[in-house]
Amino acid sequence: MFKGQPKGLFALALANTGERFGYYTMLAIFLLFIQAKFGFSAAAATQIYSIFLAGVYFMPFFGGILADKIGYGKCVTIGIGVMFLGYLCLAIPTAPDTAGKILMFGALTLIAIGTGLFKGNLQVMVGNLYDDPKYASKRDAAFSLFYMAINLGSMFAPSMAKAMTNWSLSKYELFYNANVPALAHQVMNGTITPENMATLEGIAATMPGAAGMDMATFAPYYIERLSTAYNGGFAVACVSLIFSIMVYMFTRKTFKHVEDGAARPKTANAEAAVEENKLKGYGIPQLEQIMADVESNVRVNTYTLDDKGEEKASKVEIFMIIGYIASFMIYMFIFLFGNMVMRSVIEEKTTRIIEVIVSSVKPFQIMMGKILGVASVALTQFFIWVVFTLAIVTVAGSALGLNDPAQTLPVTTDIPVDEIVAAAQTEGGDFLQALKDVNYMQIVGCFLVYFVLGYLLYSSMFAAVGAVVDNEADTQQFILPVTMPIIIGLFIMLHTFQYPDSSLSFWGSVIPFTSPLVMMARIAYGVPAWELALSIGLLVVAFVGMAYLSGKIYRVGILMYGKKPSWKEIYKWLKY
Numbered sequence: 375m376f377k378g379q380p381k382g383l384f385a386l387a388l389a390n391t392g393e394r395f396g397y398y399t400m401l402a403i404f405l406l407f408i409q410a411k412f413g414f415s416a417a418a419a420t421q422i423y424s425i426f427l428a429g430v431y432f433m434p435f436f437g438g439i440l441a442d443k444i445g446y447g448k449c450v451t452i453g454i455g456v457m458f459l460g461y462l463c464l465a466i467p468t469a470p471d472t473a474g475k476i477l478m479f480g481a482l483t484l485i486a487i488g489t490g491l492f493k494g495n496l497q498v499m500v501g502n503l504y505d506d507p508k509y510a511s512k513r514d515a516a517f518s519l520f521y522m523a524i525n526l527g528s529m530f531a532p533s534m535a536k537a538m539t540n541w542s543l544s545k546y547e548l549f550y551n552a553n554v555p556a557l558a559h560q561v562m563n564g565t566i567t568p569e570n571m572a573t574l575e576g577i578a579a580t581m582p583g584a585a586g587m588d589m590a591t592f593a594p595y596y597i598e599r600l601s602t603a604y605n606g607g608f609a610v611a612c613v614s615l616i617f618s619i620m621v622y623m624f625t626r627k628t629f630k631h632v633e634d635g636a637a638r639p640k641t642a643n644a645e646a647a648v649e650e651n652k653l654k655g656y657g658i659p660q661l662e663q664i665m666a667d668v669e670s671n672v673r674v675n676t677y678t679l680d681d682k683g684e685e686k687a688s689k690v691e692i693f694m695i696i697g698y699i700a701s702f703m704i705y706m707f708i709f710l711f712g713n714m715v716m717r718s719v720i721e722e723k724t725t726r727i728i729e730v731i732v733s734s735v736k737p738f739q740i741m742m743g744k745i746l747g748v749a750s751v752a753l754t755q756f757f758i759w760v761v762f763t764l765a766i767v768t769v770a771g772s773a774l775g776l777n778d779p780a781q782t783l784p785v786t787t788d789i790p791v792d793e794i795v796a797a798a799q800t801e802g803g804d805f806l807q808a809l810k811d812v813n814y815m816q817i818v819g820c821f822l823v824y825f826v827l828g829y830l831l832y833s834s835m836f837a838a839v840g841a842v843v844d845n846e847a848d849t850q851q852f853i854l855p856v857t858m859p860i861i862i863g864l865f866i867m868l869h870t871f872q873y874p875d876s877s878l879s880f881w882g883s884v885i886p887f888t889s890p891l892v893m894m895a896r897i898a899y900g901v902p903a904w905e906l907a908l909s910i911g912l913l914v915v916a917f918v919g920m921a922y923l924s925g926k927i928y929r930v931g932i933l934m935y936g937k938k939p940s941w942k943e944i945y946k947w948l949k950y
């Protein structure tokens with residue numbers, strides 16, 4: 375496996391190991407950091423965390439576009455530098471005020487952008503090493519080694535983050551307790567209850583560094599020391615990035631030849647010369663003219679037939695991009711806002727507020743009110759994002775001259791303008807026509823319908839899960855049956871991009887638990903009206919049925935404390 379591999383593989387793998395170690399070190403403590411330092415609730419912290427991860431996974435799309443213009447090597451170099459700045463911003467101790475939040479959000483933006491520029495392009499460079507026929511047979515083994523290096527970087531990062539946090543606190547004779555940050559912020563905000571105050575006093579009494587302190591002094595002191603400890607963990611990520619940068623820069627000569635594209639084998643010119651000499655040996659007159667006449671430039675276009683049998687230009691790439699963006703957004707929103715419902719239910723149950731509310735309002739009404747309230751928040755956020763995105767795209771397009779067709783024509787003195795225009799029409803005409811033929815109103819309408827109905831379906835199940843447990847740690851047993859269908863839908867969605875009319879794609883777009891993702895992957899390709907109506911109708915029926923069942927579980931579960939019910943007991947609740 376290791377024998378015969380190009381040196382560039384080990385250099386790139388080691389550079390990626392350092393980057394992954396830093397990334398997962400940051401990721402292991404980030405959620406705890408923003409809750410401890412800024413006092414974010416679990417729901418708000420999870421929302422920030424989810425949006426950040428969405429940015430990390432989506433930015434490589436733009437990183438690939440930029441790499442096509444400036445080269446893979448430059449993108450990787452810029453990316454790793456931007457990431458370092460992001461980790462450095464997180465490592466700087468700041469006050470838990472507005473300036474501190476701005477610096478934190480700025481750091482997340484830098485890390486997401488840097489990851490998008492670095493990660494995908496580094497992998498492309500690894501693949502380019504094996505375009506050389508000398509190494510082509512070792513490509514599979516190479517990527518196994520490469521991902522092994524990634525896993526090594528991510529394996530030890532959480533342990534390092536934990537060790538750094540504990541070491542930093544131990545210098546002040548303190549230790550980490552998961553309950554202290556929330557209780558400390560309650561003290562600082564003046565919202566702590568007598569019971570929680572007693573709990574905090576009991577924990578503080580076990581820490582030698584808190585001896586002689588009252589809780590008003592201990593709370594900000596502990597938060598400050600814990601935040602500084604997390605800053606130390608982010609500093610470890612900075613050191614790891616420095617290591618990655620040094621490896622990348624000092625070993626660059628081993629992979630520099632693939633930074634701007636595929637490796638160019640040294641034997642390529644020799645092989646071409648040998649082929650030319652062999653052809654000349656046949657003594658065929660006017661051979662060059664014959665070869666020029668035989669050589670053809672073939673373009674393949676795809677077309678779709680509408681209901682009237684008319685041909686329309688089709689671009690599969692456009693459909694895939696639209697479907698992927700729409701499906702991924704629904705997937706992200708369902709998890710994000712569904713978890714908000716579940717955590718809200720758990721919080722009300724833990725604080726016993728639900729006992730007061732249920733005395734005036736029916737449990738089913740409480741559950742539906744919570745679900746619909748979060749749905750309103752989600753739709754409001756979505757429309758705000760749409761408006762700001764359109765505004766940014768419009769302004770950026772105007773500033774860069776992208777809205778002026780004249781700006782898109784290449785400037786040359788050797789080719790007549792009419793030939794340039796003809797070439798542009800030939801190459802881009804079908805693409806633009808396919809872009810115009812996409813039914814954007816249908817796509818946006820279906821997105822809203824499937825997002826709302828998919829959210830309502832899954833949030834009712836999330837609400838039921840929140841009702842049967844007393845804390846978030848107990849949700850793992852019950853959350854799997856809720857999340858598994860939508861994860862299966864995600865895999866079917868990936869299959870649908872290649873086979874939109876297959877049986878698996880059809881049934882995936884009809885079955886309610888997977889249809890929000892799969893149908894959005896199919897919709898751009900064109901779906902018959904009856905399939906769309908059937909899918910939406912079944913989704914509505916599934917939501918009504920699931921809301922009815924979840925309401926029964928919610929009605930009993932919200933007043934059950936101290937004992938985690940079994941699946942058998944939950945089944946009995948459905949009969950009440």
